[in-house]
Amino acid sequence: MAQKKNDRSPAGSNADYAGGEAFASSRGEGGETHHQVDAKGGHDDGNAHLTTNQGIRVSDNQNSLKSGARGPVLLEDFVLREKIFHFDHERIPERIVHARGSAAHGTFTCTKAIPNLTRAAPFQKKGKKTPVFTRFSTVAGGAGSVDTPRDVRGFAVKFYTDEGNWDLVGNNIPVFFIQDAIKFPDLIHSVKMEADRGYPQAASAHDTFWDFVSLMPETMHMVMWAMSDRTLPRSLRMMEGFGIHTFRLVNAQGKSTFCKFHWKPVLGMQSTCWDEAVKIAGADPDYHRRDLFEAIDGGDFPAWELGIQTFDEEFARAQPYDVLDSTKLIPEELCPVEIIGRMELNRNPANFFAETEQVAFCPGNVVPGIDFTADPLLQGRLFSYLDTQLKRLGSTNFHQLPINAPKCPMQNFQRDGHMQMAVPEGRANYEPNSLAQAGEDGGPRECPETGFTSFAAQDVVSESGDKLRVRPELFADHYSQARLFYRSQTENEQAHIASAIVFELSKVMLEHVRVRVVARLRNIDEDLATRVAEGLAMDLPAKTPAAREPIDMTASAALSIQKNAKPVLDGRKVAVLFGEHSDQKDLDDLEGAIEKAGGTAFFIAPKIGLGADGQLAGSPSVLFDAVALVLTKDDAAEMAKDGAAVQFVMDAFGHLKAIGATKAAQPLLDKVGVAADDGVTDLGAAFVKAAAQRFYDREPKVRVIA
Ligand code: HDE
Numbered sequence: 001m002a003q004k005k006n007d008r009s010p011a012g013s014n015a016d017y018a019g020g021e022a023f024a025s026s027r028g029e030g031g032e033t034h035h036q037v038d039a040k041g042g043h044d045d046g047n048a049h050l051t052t053n054q055g056i057r058v059s060d061n062q063n064s065l066k067s068g069a070r071g072p073v074l075l076e077d078f079v080l081r082e083k084i085f086h087f088d089h090e091r092i093p094e095r096i097v098h099a100r101g102s103a104a105h106g107t108f109t110c111t112k113a114i115p116n117l118t119r120a121a122p123f124q125k126k127g128k129k130t131p132v133f134t135r136f137s138t139v140a141g142g143a144g145s146v147d148t149p150r151d152v153r154g155f156a157v158k159f160y161t162d163e164g165n166w167d168l169v170g171n172n173i174p175v176f177f178i179q180d181a182i183k184f185p186d187l188i189h190s191v192k193m194e195a196d197r198g199y200p201q202a203a204s205a206h207d208t209f210w211d212f213v214s215l216m217p218e219t220m221h222m223v224m225w226a227m228s229d230r231t232l233p234r235s236l237r238m239m240e241g242f243g244i245h246t247f248r249l250v251n252a253q254g255k256s257t258f259c260k261f262h263w264k265p266v267l268g269m270q271s272t273c274w275d276e277a278v279k280i281a282g283a284d285p286d287y288h289r290r291d292l293f294e295a296i297d298g299g300d301f302p303a304w305e306l307g308i309q310t311f312d313e314e315f316a317r318a319q320p321y322d323v324l325d326s327t328k329l330i331p332e333e334l335c336p337v338e339i340i341g342r343m344e345l346n347r348n349p350a351n352f353f354a355e356t357e358q359v360a361f362c363p364g365n366v367v368p369g370i371d372f373t374a375d376p377l378l379q380g381r382l383f384s385y386l387d388t389q390l391k392r393l394g395s396t397n398f399h400q401l402p403i404n405a406p407k408c409p410m411q412n413f414q415r416d417g418h419m420q421m422a423v424p425e426g427r428a429n430y431e432p433n434s435l436a437q438a439g440e441d442g443g444p445r446e447c448p449e450t451g452f453t454s455f456a457a458q459d460v461v462s463e464s465g466d467k468l469r470v471r472p473e474l475f476a477d478h479y480s481q482a483r484l485f486y487r488s489q490t491e492n493e494q495a496h497i498a499s500a501i502v503f504e505l506s507k508v509m510l511e512h513v514r515v516r517v518v519a520r521l522r523n524i525d526e527d528l529a530t531r532v533a534e535g536l537a538m539d540l541p542a543k544t545p546a547a548r549e550p551i552d553m554t555a556s557a558a559l560s561i562q563k564n565a566k567p568v569l570d571g572r573k574v575a576v577l578f579g580e581h582s583d584q585k586d587l588d589d590l591e592g593a594i595e596k597a598g599g600t601a602f603f604i605a606p607k608i609g610l611g612a613d614g615q616l617a618g619s620p621s622v623l624f625d626a627v628a629l630v631l632t633k634d635d636a637a638e639m640a641k642d643g644a645a646v647q648f649v650m651d652a653f654g655h656l657k658a659i660g661a662t663k664a665a666q667p668l669l670d671k672v673g674v675a676a677d678d679g680v681t682d683l684g685a686a687f688v689k690a691a692a693q694r695f696y697d698r699e700p701k702v703r704v705i706a
Contacts, residue, residue, distance in 0.1 A: 052078070052079060052082050053082060053086070054082075058079055060079075061079075064077050064079075064080045065077035065079070065080065092357070092358075092392055092393065092394065093391060093392050094142060094143040094392075095137075095143075095388070095392065096188070096388065097139050097140070097188055098137035098138070098139055098154045098156075099137070099141065099142050099143040099145075100137055100138045100141050100142065100143050100144070100145050100147070100202075101135045101136060101137035101138075101154065101356060102135070102136055102137075102236065102288060102289040102292050102293070102356065103133060103134060103135035103136070103349060103355065103356040103359065104133070104134060104292060104296055104345040104346075104347060104348055104349065105131070105132070105133050105345065105346070105347040105348075105349065105355075106131075106132050106133075106134060106301075106343055106344050106345035106346050106347065107129050107130070107131060107132065107343070107344055107346065108122055108129070108130045108131075108132050108157075108159060108306070108341055108342070108343045109127065109128070109129050109130075109341060109342050109343075109344070110122055110123055110124070110125060110126055110127065110128040110129075110130075110340065110341045111126060111305075111339065111340060111341050111342055112126060112338070112339065112340045112341070113125050113126045113128075114249070114308075114340055115251065115252065116251060117249045117251055117257050117259075117308075117310060118249035118250060118251055118257075118369040118370065119250065119251055119252045119368055119369035120161070120163075120166070120249070120367055120368065120369030120370050121161040121162040121163045121367060121368075121369070122159055122161050122166075122341070123340060123341070123369070130159050130160065130161050130162075131159075131160045131407060132157050132158060132159050132160065132343060132345075133157075133158045133160075133355070133359060133403060134155070134156065134157045134158070134343070134345055135154065135156045135356060135359055135361070136153055136154060136155055136156075136236040136288070136292070137153065137154035137156070138151045138152075138153060138154075138202060139151050139152050139153075139154065139191075140188075140191050140192055140202050140203070140204065141201055141202025142201065142202070145201055145202040145285075146202065146281040146285040146287075147280075147281075147284075147285060147286060147287045147288035147289055148232070148272070148277040148278075148280045148281050148287055148288065149202040149203055149277075149281070150203070150204060150205075150226070150227075150231045150232060150274070150277070150500065150504075151202060151204070151226075151231055152171050152172065152173050152225075152226060152231060153171065153172040153231075153233060153236070153239060154169075154170075154171055154172075155170045155171055155172050155239070155241030155242070155263060156168070156169040156170065156361045157169075157170075157241075157263075157343065158359065158361060158365075158404075159367075160406060160407040160408075161367050161408070162408050163367045163368055163408060163450075164365075164367045164406050164408060164410075164452075165365045165367070165404075165406045166365055166366055166367045166370060167361045167362050167363060167365040167366075168243050168261055169361045169362070169363045169381075169385070170241050170242050170243045170244055170261065170263075171241070171242060171244060172230060172233065172239040172240055172241055172242070173222065173225045173226070173230055173231075173242065174240075174242035174244060174260075174262075174329045175221050175222050175225065175244065175326060175327050175328060175329050175481070176222055176244055176326040176327060176377060177213070177216075177218075177219040177222045177223070177327070178216070178218060178219065178326075178327070178377065179218050179325055179326060179327055179376065179377060179471060179475050180376045180377060180380070180471065181376060181377050181379065181380015181381065181383075181384070182380070183216070184380065184384075186212060187212060187216075187219075189208075190208045190209045190211065190212035190213075191204050191208075191209045191212075194206060194207070194208050203507075204226065204504060205503065205504040205507035205508070206507055206508065207508050207509055207510050207513065210504065210505065210508045210510075210513050210514075210517060211508075211510060211513045213517070214513050214516040214517045214520065215516070217478035217479070217520060217523075217544075217546075217547070218327050218475070218478050219327075220478050220479060220482045220520060220523075220524060221327050221328070221478070221479075221481045221482040221485065222327060223482070224482045224485045224486055224497060224524070225485060227496075227497045227500035227501050227504070228485075228489065228493060228496060228497050228500070228561075229271035229272075229493065229496055229561055230271070230561065232271045232272045232273070232274060232276075232277045233269075233270070233271055233272070233288070234270040234271055234272050234625070235267075235270065235288065235291045235292070235571065236288050236291065236292050236302075237265060237267050237291070237292065237295060237302035237571055238265050238267050238268060238269055238270040238571070239265060239269060240262065240263055240264060240265060240269060241262070241263030241304065242260070242261065242262055242263070243260060243261030243262075244260075244326055245260075245326055245372075245373065245375045245377065245378040246258050246259070246260055246316075246323045246324060246373045246375060247259050247260070247261065247370060247371065247372065247373065248370070248371040248372065248373060248455055248457075249308075249310065249369065249370065249371075250368075250369055250370070250371050250455050251369070254453075254455070256371065256455045256457070257310045257311070257312060258310065258311050258312065258313075258315075258316060258323060258373070259308050259309065259310050260308070260309040260329075260330060261306065261307075261308060262306070262307040262308070262309065262337050263304040263305070263306060263307075263343070264304060264305045264307055264337070264339070265302070265303075265304050266302070266303040266304060266305065266342075267302065267303075267566070267568070267570055267571040268564070268565060268566025268568060269561045269564060269565065269566075270561075270565070270625075270694075271561055272622075272655070273654075273655045273656065274496070274499070274500065274503070275651075275654065275655065275703070276622045276651070276655040279620065279622040279651065280622045280623065283618075283620050283622055283623055284623055287623065292345075293348055295571065296345060296346060296347065296348050297348060298600075300571060300600075301344045301345060301346040302344070302345050302571070303342055303343060303344045303345070304342070304343045305339045305341070305342050305343075306339070306340055306341040306342065306343060307337035307338060307339045307340065308337065308338055308340055309330055309332070309335045309336070309337055309338075310335075310338070311323075311330070311335050315335065320474070320477070320480065320551055320553070321474055321477060321480070321481065322472050322474040322475055323373075324373055324374055324375045324376070324472070325375070325472070325474065325475045326375055326377040326378070327475075327478070327481070328481055329481065331484070331553070331554070331556040331558070331559075332556060332558040333554065333556050333557070333558065337558075354401070354402070354403065355402075355403045358393060358398075358401050358403055358404070359403045359404060360385075360389040360392075360393060360398050360399075360401075360404050361385065362385040362386055362389070363378065363381045363382055363385060364381075364382040364385065364386060366452070367452065368450070368451070368452045368453070371454060371455045373457075374457070376471075394418065394419070395417060395418035395419045396417045396418065397417050397418060397419050397420055397421065400419075400420075400421045400422065411443070411444045412444060413428070413429050413430055413431055413443060413444075415429050425441070426440055426441045426443075427440065428440065428441055428442050428443035429443075431443060431444075431445070474548075476547040476548040477547075477548040477550065477551075478523075478546065478547065478548070478550075479523040479524050479546055479550035480550040480551045480552075480553055481553070482523075482524045482550075483523075483524050483525055483550055483552065483553070484553040484555065484556065484559070485559055486524055486525050486528055487525065487555050488555040488556045488557065488558075488559040488560055489559070489560050489562075490560055490562045490563060490696075492562065492696040492697075492699060493560060493561065493562055494528070495531075495699075495705040495706060496705070497528070498528055498531040498532055498535065498705070498706035499535070499705045499706040501517070501521070501528075501532045501535075501706075502531075502532055502535030502536055502706045505517060505518075505532070505536055506535075506536065514536060514538065515538070515541045516541075516544070517532075518532055518533050518536070518538070518540065518541055519541040519542060519543060519544040520544050522540070522541075522543035522544070523543060523544065523546045523550055524550075531706045532706060534706070535706040562696065565693065567689075567692040567693040568598060568692050569594065569597040569598045569599035569625075569688065569691055569692045570598035570599070571598070571599075572598075572599045572600070572625040572626070572691065572692065573599065573600050573602055573623070573624050573625055574594050574599050574600065574601050574602065574624060574625060574626045574627070574628060574691050575602050575604055575619065575621055575623070575624035575626070575627045575628070575648075575652075576590060576591070576594075576601050576602065576603050576604065576627075576628045576630055577604045577605070577616070577627060577628065577629050577630065577631070577639075577645070577648065578603060578604070578605050578610070578612070578630045578631065578635070579605065579606065579610075579631050579632065579634070579635025579636075579638065579639065580605075580606075580607075580610060580634075580635065581632040581634050581635050582630045582631060582632060582635060583630070583632070586630050586662070586683065587603070587630055589683075590628055590630060590660075590683055591603075593685070593688045594688060594691070596688075597688050597691075597692070599625075599688075599691065599692075602614060602619070602624060604616055604619045604648075606638075606639070606642065606644075606645075616642070616644045616645060616648065617644045620644075620647065620648060620651060621648045621649070621651045621652040621655070621657070622651055622655065624652075624657075625657065625691060625692075626652075626657050626658040626659070626660070626687075626690065626691030626692075627648070627649070627652040627657060627658075627659055627660070628659075628660040628661070628683060628687060629649070629659065629660070629661040629662065629665040629668060629669075630662055630665075630683065631661070631662055631664055631665040631668065632662070632664050633664040633667075635664075635665075636664055636665045636666070636667045636668045637667060639668050640667050640668050640671045645668065646668070646671060646672055649668055649669065649671075649672045649674060650672045650673075653672060653674050653680075653698075653702065654702045654703065655694075656679070656694040656695045656696055656698050656699060656702075657679065657691075657694060657695075658679045658680075658681065658687060658690035658691045658692075658693070658695070659674060659679065659680050659681070660681050660682060660683045660686075660687030660690070660691070661680070661681075661682070661683070662682070662683060663682070675701065677695060677697070677698055678690065678695060678697075679693075679694075679695035679698060
């Protein structure tokens, strides 16, 4: 019988913790006090003494103080009151957006010094290391929502530089829905749960979101991205990140260069299929969080390269779009991304709340050498984030929390406030002062040479003029880049976009909204509009007149996931389904081959006690990148009768994954209707190679796509 060597015994160490008498009330009968000793695992096990917040040792953490064993609890029980008081206040407001997130510590290493472009500390020397803390998030759902909705992902990096904290607070999509911060509350209200009914959670497929976007043509470019597979990442480790806005790099001579920031995942980009993402949400709501945590825990550190697109005023002026418009990108083919560093995430947070929850990002946190532009979305953000931290963290001293505190010296004359942790000494809490002349500590002084100075912007992107509520002329082009994005995709990716729009609009109950969206799509691409209309079984509506006629831009291969896929097994997980009779050597050989190729094998059997990592019913194939069926004839016959096994294979096939199988597993494949293709192999080298990719050619055979 197969006993896959899996020594991981079920977590049991704490099983007896509360066992038996530990929680029984002490009746004061002779000899019964042993329960206290059991509950703590013994007094002399080297653990520190449990105390109250005032440092008073607690003698009994199991029973509240009562007047007699069956009598009322006493108000004077300060141990109980303090414990419950603190518990009652454990929650803080969750983020209004990006509430659900996962984060890790890491290191940024400069791989190409760019002092010619910026004086920012992390980029002065090749090899220079800067600690970072990076938080990934979904946008729409609450903190307890699932990891895999169709949603944009936040990609926020806090660099603890030698000259202060720099927060690069971006997303996994290089453009945004809106151009002006004044529309942000409307956008977010529309996508979140509908105001009267409180649903849907973490989903854009509903009336109010599509109503809003259909009335705001500036959203159309990002809507294309949102409907693409970019919003269905396989792993947080396998997605790109973008700073979105045009920033400035400023060098020691005060010269400014415009810059857009890019993060490129070393593992390559990979997305799931929509049906797969939906099923993952049920099978493992923590799919991305677990994936990130386990990878780092196992020493498989995810990494990204940091790239910059830099350009000058002349370039900016020559573009058919405005570089201050956050709904526009700059094609990489036109302005190449230059790699200047690498971020590795190598340490999980020690405490989720203290770090991941309390980390406070702020796009306004920049360091000397980095500066803003007048992008109206960025300008709005500079206000918003500081404001939100006060509400969420409750104190102007949130910068003192360990996760937010700079790692370089920090001193000023700000004092007091809620929850002040610092104990500044002396009288110098103002400046200028001359206390030093009296031998006292006069405190810090400003540094005109090395301190942060704002770039004296006097160029094309900072024209100032009359006080007006207007937008620049080129902002009115809402469709050219939506078209650029759509036309830069593979055929299969285009089908995914069309299908996603059909899916979402099919959840929209307001018919006029569906019509308005399709009428706008005609400005992007007639074929797309037709496919969507057909998918909705509606007549193609008249095209909405565009405020500014779209232009055809040269397609950009960099915008496609599939054109940039990296067929590697690194960071990928292969499910190995085995049965009671499977051959141990087959299992060992396969594991060896998968590991050699950089992947991880996860063993699944109908019963966990067979030495599996997971039980079949709880380990559906949606959680893995490829599946191997190491089955004997008897196992295959048995599994062909088991719905979980049938679904396992059906989903793997339907989600375009490689399936490697023993000959004897054929009855199971037949039952599911798995047709032979390049992704269906035996268990040899062909499988290990196939496991590193998805077989998008298979898709038209397994589902109807628009
Ligand atoms: Fe945010 N955004 N945002 N945002 N955003 C927040 O700040 C806001 C925007 C982004 O992991 C909030 O601490 C406004 C663009 C990320 O903690 C809040 C506008 C981009 C995160 C806020 C935008 C982002 C946030 C909520 C329109 C991509 C999570 C809690 C001008 C470049 C950071 C918080 C983390 C979080 C406001 C638009 C990315 C309310 C007003 C564009 C990754 O301050």
